[in-house]
Amino acid sequence: GENVEQHPSTLSVQEGDSAVIKCTYSDSASNYFPWYKQELGKGPQLIIDIRSNVGEKKDQRIAVTLNKTAKHFSLHITETQPEDSAVYFCAASPNSGGYQKVTFGTGTKLQVIP
Amino acid sequence: DAGITQSPRHKVTETGTPVTLRCHQTENHRYMYWYRQDPGHGLRLIHYSYGVKDTDKGEVSDGYSVSRSKTEDFLLTLESATSSQTSVYFCAISTGTTEAFFGQGTRLTVV
Numbered sequence: 001g002e003n004v005e006q007h008p009s010t011l012s013v014q015e016g017d018s019a020v021i022k023c024t025y026s027d028s029a030s031n032y033f034p035w036y037k038q039e040l041g042k043g044p045q046l047i048i049d050i051r052s053n054v055g056e057k058k059d060q061r062i063a064v065t066l067n068k069t070a071k072h073f074s075l076h077i078t079e080t081q082p083e084d085s086a087v088y089f090c091a092a093s094p095n096s097g098g099y100q101k102v103t104f105g106t107g108t109k110l111q112v113i114p
Numbered sequence: 115d116a117g118i119t120q121s122p123r124h125k126v127t128e129t130g131t132p133v134t135l136r137c138h139q140t141e142n143h144r145y146m147y148w149y150r151q152d153p154g155h156g157l158r159l160i161h162y163s164y165g166v167k168d169t170d171k172g173e174v175s176d177g178y179s180v181s182r183s184k185t186e187d188f189l190l191t192l193e194s195a196t197s198s199q200t201s202v203y204f205c206a207i208s209t210g211t212t213e214a215f216f217g218q219g220t221r222l223t224v225v
Contacts, residue, residue, distance in 0.1 A: 006156075034213060043118075043204050043216030044157070089156055099147060099206065099214045100164075100172065104156040 002027040004092050006105030013080050014113050021075045021108045023090035030092040033073050034102070035064060038087045047088075048075070080112045117141050118217040120205050126223045133192040135220050137205030139185075143215075145208040146188040147172075148180060150201040151219070157204065163188055164210075195224045 003026040013019050025033075031052035036044035050057045050064045050073065057064050061080075066073040073092075077084055087109050093102040117140030127133050137146060147162040149172075159172030161180040169180050177199060179191045192199055202221050206214040 036216075041218075043206075043218050045216070046213040049213065099145060099208045099210075100159060100162045100170070102159075102214070104158075106154055106156040 002030060002092055002094070002101075002103040004090060004103045004105045006090050006108055008108060009106065010109045010111070012111045012113060015080060015082060017080055019077045019080050019084070019110055019112075021088055021090065021110070022072060023074070023092075023105050024070075024072045025092040025103075026071065027092070027094060028068075028071065029094040032093040032102075033064070033066060034091050034093075035075050036089040036091065036104075038089065038107075040086075044089060077110075080110075082112050082114050085110055085112045118205060118207055118215060120203075120217040120220050122220060123218065124221045126225060127195050129196060129224055130194050133195050133222065135190045135203055135205075135222070137188045137190070137217060139188075139207045141207055141215070142185060143207040143209050144185075145210050145214075146182065147206040147208070147214065148178070148188065148190045149204045149206065149216075150174065150199075151204060152201050160190065160203075192222075195222075197224050200224045 006023045034049035037047045038044040063076040087107045090105040119138045121136045148160040149157045158174045163169045163182040181189045205217040208214040
């Protein structure tokens, strides 16, 4: 089955700096890569996703890049703010027709220091 | 937030007792999922449902059973709770072709 590795497990940045979280996956059939943000005491919430026919996707201060050849994808947050502090999960799936095949990474705890 | 309600939000139970967690949705989504979240493991799928009375196992289904008698309700049962089942449990819903929406979670402690 799919194996998703996520690094780093913790990340501290100064407010205004950029943060990068990296994930690798093992199954070449994976073609859907969502990123979730989980705030303390809440459930994960989708913040951005990318499909294998796209190399990069941006949404305001958040961007995701995908390298299918190397089987890795990354989340980039620019101009970090204290409200970006949370746990971030990457995930990979061989299809978008049902979440039962989505494999999650182990999470990155991001701390933005004011 | 998507219309997902998990109950209870917190529970402490003794080893060997049965426990049922409830997930209720108001979105009429076809798919419902139960995950557990543990440090160092991320989110792992326990069971999922793709319709009323249609369920299947996930990655970590041993010791758990589920039922879905109505579109809006998905129950997770621990027949005989063990300390290894201490975790935070999340319910999620999806139409199947879009993102999954997660509930607020249930923190279960088995003592």
